[in-house]
Each structure stands twice: as structure tokens, then as C-alpha cells.
Amino acid sequence: MSSQAITEPFENLHDQILDVVGEEGVVAGAEAMARYLAEERGRYVGRAAFVVRPANTQEVAEVVKLCHAAGVGIVPQGGNTSLVGGSIPFEEGDEIVLSLERLTRIRELDAENFTITVEAGVILQQVQEAAAEADRLFPLSLGAEGSCRIGGNIATNAGGVQVLRYGNMRDLVLGLEVVLPDGRVWDGLRGLRKDNTGYDLKQLFIAAEGTLGVVTAAVLKLYSRPREVVTAFAAVPDPETAVALLSQVRAASGEQVTSFELIPRTILEFATRHLEHCKDPLQQAQPWYLLIELFGGRPDGGLREALEECLMAAYEDGQVLDAAFAETETQRQEFWRLRESLTEAQKFEGGSIKHDVSVPVSAVPAFLREATDKCQELVPDCRPVPFGHLGDGNIHFNVSQPEAMDREAFLGRWEEMNAAVHDIVHRHRGSISAEHGIGRMKLAENARFKSEVELEMMRTLKQAFDPKGIMNRGKVL
Numbered sequence: 001m002s003s004q005a006i007t008e009p010f011e012n013l014h015d016q017i018l019d020v021v022g023e024e025g026v027v028a029g030a031e032a033m034a035r036y037l038a039e040e041r042g043r044y045v046g047r048a049a050f051v052v053r054p055a056n057t058q059e060v061a062e063v064v065k066l067c068h069a070a071g072v073g074i075v076p077q078g079g080n081t082s083l084v085g086g087s088i089p090f091e092e093g094d095e096i097v098l099s100l101e102r103l104t105r106i107r108e109l110d111a112e113n114f115t116i117t118v119e120a121g122v123i124l125q126q127v128q129e130a131a132a133e134a135d136r137l138f139p140l141s142l143g144a145e146g147s148c149r150i151g152g153n154i155a156t157n158a159g160g161v162q163v164l165r166y167g168n169m170r171d172l173v174l175g176l177e178v179v180l181p182d183g184r185v186w187d188g189l190r191g192l193r194k195d196n197t198g199y200d201l202k203q204l205f206i207a208a209e210g211t212l213g214v215v216t217a218a219v220l221k222l223y224s225r226p227r228e229v230v231t232a233f234a235a236v237p238d239p240e241t242a243v244a245l246l247s248q249v250r251a252a253s254g255e256q257v258t259s260f261e262l263i264p265r266t267i268l269e270f271a272t273r274h275l276e277h278c279k280d281p282l283q284q285a286q287p288w289y290l291l292i293e294l295f296g297g298r299p300d301g302g303l304r305e306a307l308e309e310c311l312m313a314a315y316e317d318g319q320v321l322d323a324a325f326a327e328t329e330t331q332r333q334e335f336w337r338l339r340e341s342l343t344e345a346q347k348f349e350g351g352s353i354k355h356d357v358s359v360p361v362s363a364v365p366a367f368l369r370e371a372t373d374k375c376q377e378l379v380p381d382c383r384p385v386p387f388g389h390l391g392d393g394n395i396h397f398n399v400s401q402p403e404a405m406d407r408e409a410f411l412g413r414w415e416e417m418n419a420a421v422h423d424i425v426h427r428h429r430g431s432i433s434a435e436h437g438i439g440r441m442k443l444a445e446n447a448r449f450k451s452e453v454e455l456e457m458m459r460t461l462k463q464a465f466d467p468k469g470i471m472n473r474g475k476v477l
């Protein structure tokens with residue numbers, strides 16, 4: 001919280017902003033700023049003139065107004081868990097980071113309207129907990145939920161492990177409060193399921209990754225808390241069988257599948273080898289696994305029996321090789337900790353090249369075969385560990401380096417491998433960013449696949465909202 005290291009062109013802006021937010025609202029100096037300038041894998045490390053931490057919407061608006069007048073770029077930041085470098089400023093150091101971490105009020109919970117109104121800096125897990133206290137469910141759930149913040153979830157249209165049942169963040173937002181790039185505040189905090197009064201403006205800010213404005217608060221949808229939760233860890237011979245089983249479980253449960261996550265043996269071994277809390281839930285090694293979860297509305301409403309019957313029939317047909325049900329909440333959490341540790345587990349096996357892609361669910365097996373062959377052709381002995389949200393057709397096609405290869409040499413193949421995998425995704429009419437966004441990482445690849453007419457519409461929107469180009473510049477577009 002000091003003004004040391006503020007370079008000359010930013011001194012005036014710094015002093016004006018200090019008047020608005022006070023000492024607690026400004027962070028300067030390399031050491032104090034470090035945690036705002038690097039993402040967790042260290043792939044992107046930026047510089048900033050300084051970091052601003054406003055305490056409320058009005059302060060955000062004043063800060064944005066001052067930056068707008070000075071023509072200084074703003075990088076909005078929530079929990080800084082982005083996997084595509086979206087929350088990290090560029091290396092030039094001529095932008096400010098605008099952290100929403102002090103906007104942490106839950107403004108209202110309306111249990112009868114099934115809505116909660118929260119500020120952008122509230123941590124996702126805290127929203128889940130507030131909903132549970134009111135006997136409600138906020139269904140967005142992902143590995144970073146203990147540190148990512150609602151504004152970041154909205155700006156990236158976060159997905160996670162319950163999209164199959166409840167949709168992604170876009171489906172959970174009813175209203176927004178946004179500070180526009182010139183500092184005006186749009187109060188769109190409406191908790192309505194029906195509102196056909198023109199363009200649905202809130203949609204523009206969802207998945208915009210901070211390029212059109214700063215989200216300061218949101219009205220989010222809540223659901224009834226499930227009364228029956230059934231969780232199983234099942235082994236299958238191959239992805240084709242996994243896809244077939246999804247249809248069977250959907251039908252058998254009356255569409256009550258909440259999660260349907262795919263895990264290959266390779267990455268399960270990474271996790272059990274390196275992370276003490278990760279244990280293989282099954283007795284024998286199997287090639288592929290599914291973490292299946294169903295939510296029902298009545299205690300003992302028959303979901304357990306429905307899933308058991310379904311898996312047993314599949315077992316008899318050779319579709320399921322083995323399965324374990326979570327008999328206690330502790331066991332359920334063990335299954336989920338294993339699943340949520342997969343990102344971390346890859347770090348122990350050297351360099352990893354990421355692809356967060358989606359294709360139609362029916363095309364997942366063909367995509368996996370083609371992408372695996374292609375990567376092994378490019379880098380013999382590389383180790384694809386495709387895992388993730390099979391129920392949404394969203395696979396994290398991450399590739400770990402060959403054991404004997406130099407880490408940097410492998411990571412040097414990042415763009416080439418991305419391009420090859422994305423070409424396959426494109427042939428299946430898929431998306432090269434299913435849930436993590438574009439940020440800095442996928443800028444060129446996104447431009448390669450979007451049509452000129454689509455890019456032109458995006459540029460037109462950017463120009464209309466942010467003609468000075470100060471909001472998270474160089475990201476997305």
C-alpha cells in the first residue's frame with residue numbers, strides 16, 4: 001500500500017485514484033503486487049502501473065472514469081484463477097489491475113424468488129454456502145471454487161461439473177450491475193425469469209472476459225437443495241461405451257444426471273502416485289472411469305436403485321467393468337477430491353499442453369482417437385490425459401510430456417499441437433474453448449476459426465461499448 005515505484009506518467013492518476021479509494025485501495029511495489037501479476041502456473045507474468053482495490057460499486061465507477069479520462073488500460077481481476085491469462089496485464093506495465101476482491105457483500109437472498117444478489121468479489125464457495133444455509137442450491141461447481149469469484153465466473157461464463165443438469169454460468173445469471181468503460185453504472189439487477197423489453201444486454205457481459213465493462217454485482221438463480229444424492233465411480237472399457245452409458249443413465253434416472261465426468265487411467269495414476277489424498281476407488285486397474293452423480297428431490301426417492309440397476313445391466317453386457325458407490329458423504333468427497341485434483345496432478349509429470357475443447361457428445365470418441373493419434377505423431381511418446389465433462393462434450397485434452405523429453409522442448413511445441421488438435425475439433429464442428437475462455441492464450445486460434453462476419457460483429461460491439469479500447473485490451477479480440 002505505498003506509492004513507491006509509481007512511474008512518472010501514472011503519478012497523477014495514482015494520486016486521483018488514491019483520493020477515491022484511500023490507502024487500503026491501492027497496491028504498488030513489485031512485492032506487494034506480485035500475486036496480482038502472475039497466474040498460478042506462471043505461464044503469464046505481467047506488469048502493472050499499480051493495482052486498485054475499490055470497496056464498492058461507486059468507487060469502481062470513479063476509478064474507471066479516471067482511467068477513461070487518462071486513456072489508461074484496465075485489467076479487471078477476480079480470483080485470478082484464469083487458465084488462459086485473461087486476468088494478467090501485459091508486460092509493458094502501462095495498465096492498472098482492477099481487483100474486485102473487496103466487493104464481497106451478499107446483498108440479498110430471496111428464497112421464495114429463488115435468487116441471490118451478490119457482489120462481484122464474493123468467492124463462489126461462499127455463494128454455495130449462503131444458498132445451502134437458506135435450504136437452496138447454487139449449482140455452479142468447479143475445482144477453483146474456493147478462490148474464484150463471481151465476477152470472474154460471469155466474465156468467463158464458467159462451466160464446471162454440474163452443467164449437464166443446471167447449465168453454465170450464463171444460465172444462472174438473471175441480472176447484472178456493470179460499470180461501463182466510461183464509468184457510468186448500469187443497474188440491471190433484475191431477478192426476473194421473464195423480461196422481453198428489448199435486447200438482453202446482460203448476455204453481452206457474460207463471457208466477455210472484462211472487455212466490455214466491469215461486472216460489480218449479479219442476481220443469480222437458485223434451485224431446491226437435492227434431498228437424494230447418488231454418486232458412483234464406474235469403470236468402462238472405452239469412450240464409446242461411456243457415451244452409450246450416458247444415454248442409459250439419463251433415461252434410467254428420468255434426466256436426473258448432474259455430473260458425468262470422464263477420467264482415463266493415465267491421469268488417475270498421476271493423481272494416486274503424487275497426491276497422498278488420492279486413492280483409486282476400485283480394486284483393479286481399468287482403462288477409463290466415470291464419476292457419475294445424480295440429484296433427486298426426495299430422500300430415498302429410488303435414484304440409487306435406478307443407477308444400480310442400470311450399471312448392473314451394463315455390467316452384464318460388458319459395458320461396465322466395475323463400479324463403486326459412495327456409501328457415505330466422506331466417500332463421496334473422496335471421489336470428488338480425486339476428480340478435482342487432476343489439474344494439480346499433471347504438474348508432477350512435467351510440462352503439459354492444454355486444450356479445453358468441446359464437440360457434440362456423440363463425436364467425443366472419434367475426436368479422442370484422432371487427437372491422440374495426431375499428438376503422438378507430432379511428439380512420439382507424449383501422454384494425452386483427456387478428462388473432464390463428458391456429459392457436456394467438453395474434454396480437457398491435456399497432453400503431458402514424454403517422460404524422457406526436456407520440459408521446455410516439449411512446451412515449445414504448444415502452438416503446433418494446439419493448431420493440430422483444434423483443426424480436428426473444428427472438423428467435428430466443436431469449440432476451441434469450451435469453458436475457460438480466450439484470454440491471451442487463444443487469441444490467434446480464435447481468430448483462425450471465427451468467420452470474418454462473426455469477428456466483425458464482435459469488433460463492432462467492442463467499438464460501441466469501449467471506443468477508447470481501455471477494457472482488458474488485447475484479450476479476446
Ligand code: FAD
Nearest residue numbers: 078079080081082086143149151152153155159160210215
Ligand atoms: P479471474 O481469473 O480473476 O478473471 C478471469 C477473466 O474474467 C479475466 O479476463 C478477467 O479480466 C475477467 N474478470 C474477472 N472479474 C471480472 C469482473 N468483475 N468484471 C469483468 N471482468 C472480470 N473453469 C471452468 O469453467 N470450469 C472448470 O471446471 C474449471 N476448473 C478449474 C480448476 C482449477 C484447479 C483452476 C485453477 C481453474 C479452473 N477453471 C475452470 C478456470 C477458472 O477457475 C474460471 O475461469 C473462473 O471462472 C475464473 O474466475 P476468477 O474469479 O478467478 O477470474
Ligand code: MLT
Nearest residue numbers: 143340343354356388396
Ligand atoms: C477441470 O475441469 O478440472 C478444469 O477445467 C480442467 C483443467 O485444468 O484443464
Ligand code: ZN
Nearest residue numbers: 160388396435
Ligand atoms: Zn473443466
